[in-house]
Amino acid sequence: MSAPPSTIRCQGAQRGVPRSGLWSEAEIASSGTGSERAEVASVAERKPPASTWHRKAYEEKSPGFSTGLPSVSRCRQGGFTLLELIVVLVLAGLVAALVAPSFSGTLESARLRSGAAEVRSVLTLARTLAASGSKVRAVSFDVEKGEFAVLGEARRYLLPEGVRIESARVGGAVVEEETFRVRFFPDGSAEEAEIVVSSASGGGIRVTVEPLTGIAEAMS
Secondary structure, three states: OOOOOHHHHHHHHHOOOOOOOOOOHHHHHOOOOHHHHHHHHHHHHOOOOHHHHHHHHHHOOOOOOOOOOOOHOOOOOOOHHHHHHHHHHHHHHHHHHHHHHHHHHHHHHHHHHHHHHHHHHHHHHHHHHHHHHOOEEEEEEOOOOEEEOOOOOOOOEEEEOOOOEEEEEEEEEEEOEEEEEEEEEEOOOOOEEEEEEOOOOOOOEEEEEEOOOOOOOEEE
C-alpha cells in the first residue's frame, strides 16, 4: 500500500528533492519503490513549477500581461468630446483677440524706433564725411517714397513698412516739397533741421540736427 502524498513529499524532500515541485526525471527514477515513483511522478505532473504557477495566476488577474501590453478592454480610450473642442476653440479665439492688438502695437512701435534711428544714423554719417573730407555733404530725403541717402554715396535707405516722414523743417522753414536736403559743413556745423517720423497708429519721433555742432538726436 502506497504512502499518502504528504508522506511522499516529505520523503522526497529528505532525499534532496526541493519542495517547489521542480521534479526531474532522474529524481523521480531514484525516489523509493515503484509505487512511490509512480505517485511522485503523478504529483509532479499535477503541480507545475512555482515560476509557471505564479505567472499563470498573474495572467488571470491581469489580462494582457502575457503580451506585455495593457488590456484594451480595461483601458479608457482617451479623446475629447465635441463640446470640449468647441470650448477650447472659443477660448483660443478670445486670447488671440486680446493679444493681437497689443502685439501689433508693439511691432509698429519697434518699426517706428528703427526708422528714426536709421535717419539719425545717416545724418551722423553725413556729418562725419563732411568733417573728414573737408567738403559739404548733404542728406537727401524723398517724402513720398520714404527714401533717404547721403548724396554722392551709392547706398540708399528706406523707412520700414508703415513708417513715413510726417513733416520736416530745415533752416527754420517748413518743408513743402516732396524732396529736401539737410547740409553738413567741414567745420562740423550743419543746417538746423527737424524731421518728424511717424507710424500709422499716430506715434511719432522727432529727429533734430543741432546747427552749431551738427549732432543729430532722436526724441519721442
